[in-house]
Amino acid sequence: MARFTFRLPDIGEGIAEAEIVAWHVKVGDRIEEDQQVADMMTDKATVEMESPVSGVVVELAGEVGDQVAIGASLMVVETEEAVAEEAPAAEAPVAEAVEEQVEAETPGVPEVVEEKPSPLQGRGLGEGNSPQAPSPVDMPLSPTLSPEGEREIRHVLASPAVRARAKDLGVDLAEVKHDGQHIRHSDLDAYLRYGSGQGYHAPHASRAREDEAVKVIGMRRRIAENMAAAKRAIPHFTYVDEIDVTALEAMRADLNANRGARPKLTMLPFLIVAICRTLPDFPMLNARYDDEGGVVTRHGRVHMGMATQTDAGLTVPVIRDAQDMNVWQLASEIGRLAEAARTGKIKSEELQGGTITITSLGPLGGIATTPVINRPEVAIIGPNKIVERPVFVGDDIVRAKLMNLSISCDHRVVDGWDAASYVQALRKLLETPVLLFAD
Known part of the structure; x- marks a missing residue:
């Protein structure tokens, strides 16, 4: 041996x-x-x-x-045979039979009964620049016995957080209907409201949870380290302006109604097109700052970071050469990268090399955000929720769809005047969306 x-x-x-x-x-x-x-x-x-x-x-x-x-x-x-270098002999021999050993598992993840999905290979970062960790390992529920007495496995995909919540609520995840591969918190909410046949149980809702000490590891550690580094090293400032997207939303609806087999358009592809069209006049924004070398590299091509929420945390896939894509191509690439990030299939190279980032909470977005810059980039753009409000047009009051747009910048590289001027240029394109398609 x-x-x-x-x-x-x-x-x-x-x-x-x-x-x-x-x-x-x-x-x-x-x-x-x-x-x-x-x-x-x-x-x-x-x-x-x-x-x-x-x-x-x-x-x-x-x-x-x-x-x-x-x-x-x-x-x-x-x-059984010497294969390569040998380690020094251990002080005590290994017992031939190890009884009741505790597996060195990821905290909070139960034992695998069936073959589990492969963890993510080659992931990188989260909000603002956190590296990537694998999606939580999705594990099956405990085995049950069929009426014939045969052992069967009920395999349900869900994150540890969803499993912990379901356990606290006494919910069998095998009974929760869901779309896609994973059960999410929204699926559990829907089950509690409509799917259980019993409604939400007040004792569970009002019961206080016990204090819990959670070790900060994996992606959460990377997010913590990188966010702290970004806030320490970068003097942030945020500028927010209001944009009337009534015409843009009407155009988007028309394009979606006639899209055929093409992907459905969200607001994001239009925003990226507008960003790419305006950046050439504001090269200080599409840049990366080397702190140690004291050098700012202004990039000619736009590699757009796209903050994406996953069960494991926030990741930032990169749309490479976004300036060469139209709205349909961007919609397709956004969908592909988001799905790869959420299912743990994102490649390492797809999480690196961004030159500017966009982050959006979609319909959850509030009035305004102050996003943290994805270091070593120098700017991050955050569209907020679209709201419908009455506005004055001359002497008339009309209904308009309005959206606040936030931009956080590195004040070592970008001045407030530059940020405000850039958002005004974006505003012009977004409020006159036909310009997005003009040469």
Whole structure:
């Protein structure tokens, strides 16, 4: 017998360490060559680690949330023959039978009964620039017995947060109807209101939850670190202006009514077209600031970051060369990237290289937002909720659809006059939407 030390390989250029976000094995497990053993998160991606040898797991580097340096021991495996370097002998031999061992699982995730979906490979960042973590592992509910006594598995996809809430409410997620692959909080809300046949139970609604200490790991740690760094390093200022989108909304409705097989248009593609058309006159906004080098790079092409909410947290996929796309192409790319981010299939390169970001809460958007810049970018644009209000047009009062538009800028690079002038240029295009399609 020999012991093989599996050292954490270099999994990204310039990466010094990586965080353990999930263990798929425990001490005492028998593993095979190429078997997935852990998920490691760097500043840019989450990578699946596969064992290069077969054998029995003797040691693990740490717990979920711990950092492991590149080249340090990640796992020690006892093999039948010497495969590569051998680790020093352990002080005590591994017991032949390990009883009642606790699996080193991701906190809050129950044991897998069936084969689980593969975690995200190569994810990166969240709000403003947080790197990406894999979507929470979706696990099946506990087995039940059929009338014939045969064991069957009821496999339901939902995030740990949804599962915890359902457990507190005493809801069987297998009974909750939903669209798509995952059960979301909105599906659970709909079930509580209409689907249970019993309505919402007041005792559950009024019961106080116990205090809970949650370790900040994975994506939440990356979001926390990057947001803190952005606010520390960047002197933010936010400018907000009101835009009349009545004509734009009418045009959007007409285009959707005649779209055929093309994707449905939201407001976002129109905003991106307007942003791309106005940026050439405001090059200081489509830029990245190198703090250490003291250099601002003004980019000629627009790689549009698109803040996207997922079950694991906020991610920012990048629409590359957005300036070359029309509204239909943008709608298609927005849908593709958003779906890939939410299902954990986003590629690492699709989360990097943004030059300016747009962030929107859609219909949840409030009166105004003060978004945090996606460092090292220097500007982020936040459209807010569209509301219908009476406005004066000459001596007449008419109904209008109005939307506030926010822009946060890095005051080291962008002056207030520049930000205000830029939003006015956007306003002109959006209030006269035919200009979006003019050469």
